[in-house]
Amino acid sequence: MSIKAEEISALIKQQLESYQDGLDVSETGTVTYIGDGVARADGLNNALEGELLQFEDDKGTYGMAQNLESNDVGIVILGDFTQITEGTKVKRTGRIMEVPVGDELIGRVVNPLGQAIDGGTEIHTTKTRPIEHKAPGVMDRQSVDEPLQTGIKAIDALVPIGRGQRELIIGDRKTGKTSLAVDTIINQKGQDVICIYVAIGQKDSTVRAQVDTLQQYGAMDYTIVVSAGPSEPAPLLYIAPYAGAAMGEEFMMNGKAVLIVYDDLSKQADAYRELSLILRRPPGREAYPGDIFYTHSRLLERAAKLSDKLGGGSMTALPIIETKAGDVSAYIPTNVISITDGQIFLDADSFYAGIRPAIDAGTSVSRVGGDAQIKAMKKVAGTLRLDIAAYKELESFAQFGSDLDAATQARLNRGARTIEVLKQGLHELLSVQQEVVILYALTQGHLDKFPVEDVLRYEHELFAFMDASYKQVGDQIAETGNLPSDSSLDDMLNEFDKKFVPTKDSKAEEDAIDSADAAE
Known part of the structure; x- marks a missing residue:
């Protein structure tokens, strides 16, 4: 039996008559x-x-x-x-899933749905944004060339961060990853930067401690904290960073600079793995679903420096990843390393040895580099990485030999002082002009004549001396972004060297006595 064309045509017409164009939201x-x-x-x-x-x-x-x-x-x-x-x-x-956005969220602690969890009044906003949003395309971006100062010497000198960059903070548990991020937020005070701290799977007491720290330093005035605690269902941990990104995009699209910290994406990946396994999705490597890379890439690609046509706003991302026993070759760490524009690797051995922040200069890198530094910083920090690498190599070699030539001894002395200069206490942040001055003093040999134990005291007293007698030196570096064109910086350092009183070096005296006894 054959079907006639007229019958097919009538059937299609009948189906089209009953077709409704539009979404039936009551389904x-x-x-x-x-x-x-x-x-x-x-x-x-x-x-x-x-x-x-x-x-x-x-x-x-x-x-x-x-x-x-x-x-x-x-x-x-x-x-x-x-x-x-x-x-x-x-x-x-x-x-689709949306979160409230806008100025009303600044200074508040919210959950991934944008609801206040800080005990304050209910938040009422006039705008929402979808948590999933396509990242800006190539033509909507411009190159990263404006520094985002962290106030931490080791980062601003060795692995500089630019506005619109994605710089990964990676290291073992309890090596200072969150402290770096929080210090960077604190250092944005007065820089016209909106900060967003997304806590994923962090204990409520830990988040409370970070909020108290931000309040103490006046940073909550420009910060939004998004918290999804370990007691929350896995879906909230999964969407928390996307919600934070949506909140940041609202400011970025309005021409503002935004800094967003994801602390940490390892826990988000675990939450997404849990969801995927319960949803019966096929497990892949380490039981993560096949799209775990896409989960992080579509999040981090939303960080950008927008073109002038779109207002020139920026969103800088500092994702945090936790490693196990320093293994950066594991699945999630390698995924996020390949997505970001560089990584700050924190070494557990250095941390426990008292070198804090424990940044490993050999493994850490910024793929934006000098474009995210002022000219003065480029000049004084150019050889630091090589100096540290040479010192590490010579240090291990010198353990096996007692007689060292003068050149080797000089490089060891400079390296030891370089490591000491890059040490910095928690929340002891420096302005860019202070960083430039102390690194200039290091590279020009002003610290070589003083004991290593005196380096940090030298630094503190030098800054006080500069503020009191040579304030114009720091002002000139801050305003022009370059070293002073006259000799004022050298004059200041030479004058301070004469005033600085070193600590009595008892070890050097003991060594001299031992050498004299051996000669007799």
């Missing part, structure tokens, strides 16, 4: 499985990936569609899921 489904922050529901045949869904429980809980399968939809639940049971109705909203 509902029924929960068939619930557990561990994930639900499955059937009946949502037209749901979209990433769409916001609402459960008809007592709290009106929301979820986000993740898995679109032939017979049901996998939903991650955003919030408390204890009220949801099998048979609970769930309906489409026709909207």
